[in-house]
Amino acid sequence: MQYIRDLADLGRNDIPVAGGKGSSLGELMNMSAPVPPGFCVTAGAYDEFMESSGLAPDLSGRAAIASVDSADPAQIEQASNAIQHRITSTAVPEPIAREIEQAYIALGPRRVAVRSSATAEDLPEASFAGQHESYLNVVGDRNLIDAVKRCWASLWETRAILYRAQHGFGDVAVSMAVVVQRMLAPTVSGVLYTIDPTIGDDKHLVVHASYGLGESVVAGKVTPDVYRVDKASLTVQSRSASNKETMTVASPQGGTTDEQVPGERAAALSLADDELMTLAELAKKVEGHFGTPLDIEWSIAGGQVWLLQARPLTAVGRPDGAVTWDNPAPGAKWLRNWRIGEWLSDPVTPLFSTLLMPVLVAGREEQGFNHLGWDAPKAFAMPEPWYCIVNGYFFTRADPPFRPGAMDVAARSRFLTDRGRWYEEWQRTHLPAYLERLAGFQSIDLAAASSEAIMELLDDLCRDAGEWWYLQAPIGYGFEAVFFQKFYEEHFKGKDSPHYTLFFSGYDSHLLRGQRTLHRLAQDLRGDRPLRALIEEREDDAAMAGLAASAEGTRFLSKLNAYWEEFGHQLFSFDLFVPTLAEQPGATLQVLRSYLAEPPADPAEVLAEQAAKREEAVAYAMKAIGDWPEDDAETFRRLLTWHQLCAAIREDIAFHFQKLWPLMRSGVLALGRRLERGGALDSADLVFFLTKEEVWHAAGESKPGDLTSKARERRDLWERQRQLSPPDRIPPPQHEAWQSMSAVMVKPGLQRRDDGRVLVGHGASPGKVTARARVMRSASDFSVLRRGEVLVTVAASPAWTPLFSLASAVVTEIGGGATHSSMVAREYGIPAVMGTGVATQEIADGQTITVDGTSGVVYLDVTDVTQRAE
16 A cells, blocks of 8 residues: 555654654554554555645645744644644545555554654654644444544644744644554553653652553643652552542543543542552553653553554653752741641642641641630740742741740749649530531532632631631640650659550540451451452452442441541641542551451550550659659649640641531632633642632622643643652751750751661650561551551551551651551550651661661661661
């Protein structure tokens, strides 16, 4: 055939014949990569068509675009429309049409994908990605011929003409081939980058994935799941699930349509680990063959990975090292892992930073809005600015000037214990009133409510969040490190003295009751072989569907739903963009799989053991202070009484505090869906990448303007910023500004000492353990932790609590001695080192490390440590 070439007969040198896409697919076939079979309508067919239609002479004389001002898009669009109309309205010469129809019959299946393949496309110096058209699920001879003409016409799209002008490609010299392939019916599709295009990191593969056809990912219709895979070891470094509300699928009548994804499946990871590994291995092989970083489009259909395109990456971001972390207020000191920052491991989204974050900061730093009627003296006067955002990451001031007398331990202890009535008042009055207020909010029908009512609701919820966040300062946050620890270590200097944290462990809480519930659920599964196999052997969405398909499964599912009803509001992040525990059912299923693989200790027994240790510590202390001066003894008793009171209720305050988030997320998403229906957004979850002002304004308009491009640009920036490694503090720890700070402000990070390489952080829970590290970055990693391993992560928010019963120790990048993860570690009696700043970067998955929670040090060169101990 003169105008048709089989893809298998093409190679990388056939760009003049088959265009960039056709030659690339042929090269993939030649290296035995899995590519759907197909053929190429050559560039010669396009040239013949243009010549016979009379368009070629017009264009060569530039009669059609000679008068066009390249700086005037309107003129270019007018010329573009004229040329495209000529192409699509002109019949294809009979010899070309006959060869296309014969190749179509020989290909077999009637459904095909038709893709443009320009001769100036997928080149190392310019990709032309997204400039030309593709048509999926084309059925029938006539429709195929029409799709080929539309691909030819897309060479003259306005955006393509402008792109050629910007990159120095002449219009007439470029030709267009068309690739025709068998249409797949994929379960999952996406894009793989063999180098991180946002920061220039060539050590990782980055995979974007979603359900159905890849069009939803490429066209930006959904926020895809994101996976990072270490290229050398092919180990998964992170998995980030998104809420994929829709998927693009082939329509029975031809073309494509978008379908809703069920809620529990939408939030689950779309790509299984074995599929990810197959894809990663194939990508490494392909990159090695082509010898350049690649952007690879792929699909999984019929249980097999297929490659649909492999083009050179032409736009790669600057490396992480080129990003600067300048001080936004010279002379100030900033911490990332303090206060609100402990709950924000990722960059903040625009909506969170303008809707909720200012209220949370005001609630904590201004120390309440006083609607609870508590007159608590402020320990410090917070300077302006109180917080900042650098490269997307939240930092808070670490240099507040303390008020006169605020650090006097004896005076502070008297004030605190005089306020013991706060606990009774909170339990008796404020908590019931708050829960009743929440019930009222929960009864609101968001679908029927006006946009104005939803915005008012969100403002109310945010104010409540700010007030309850403050509660963790005078009650929930016990200042152990500032007052009790300092006093205790100055007065109890014997080697046999209990670690100060033992005085505050062994208290029950809602979180630990949730842990016991999960433990019982795992026991139920262990006694039911069919249900256990269903949970262990199926992917998350298939497991949930399987539970609903049988009577026994339905009964177990009702127990799971009861667990989520009571405990599912727990957070992975303060940022409203991140779904709660109940919205990510796969996280709970993965914990259950870990419990089934290696049963953890009974949490009730662990709690009883910690309570006994607390009583022993108290008995030791009470005996010791019998010989002290009465003032010192009274100060110690007051400090102990207050801080134990705080320890007993702190987690419950945090537990109830988080109940606001599902309500806030529901309200925001309700506005997002309205903006989607009104045409302002093409996906409801893009609302998180608008500011409060933009959302409030658009929601009040009958015909809001298009905000999609703005939101997508911000989401892309957010994704790039997620790949950065933000410092623990600004300026750096070695800066002289930190020399005058309290000794409590340890200088975290990697240090090289006589005893080897160590990570320094906050010793948050005592003890010393040597074990294998399991580096985990998101809820999608929950099933990989095995009993006895060290949990290493950026930050462990309340939703991570179930993993602590499996871990032998915990190491985080963010946090301190009073963070949630510290307290839970103490309840489980496992060592914890918090706030190392670089744990997930310096500790390799599977590496053996020693965690010394007493001193706040993690030893990386374990052999040396073991030898010295011997």
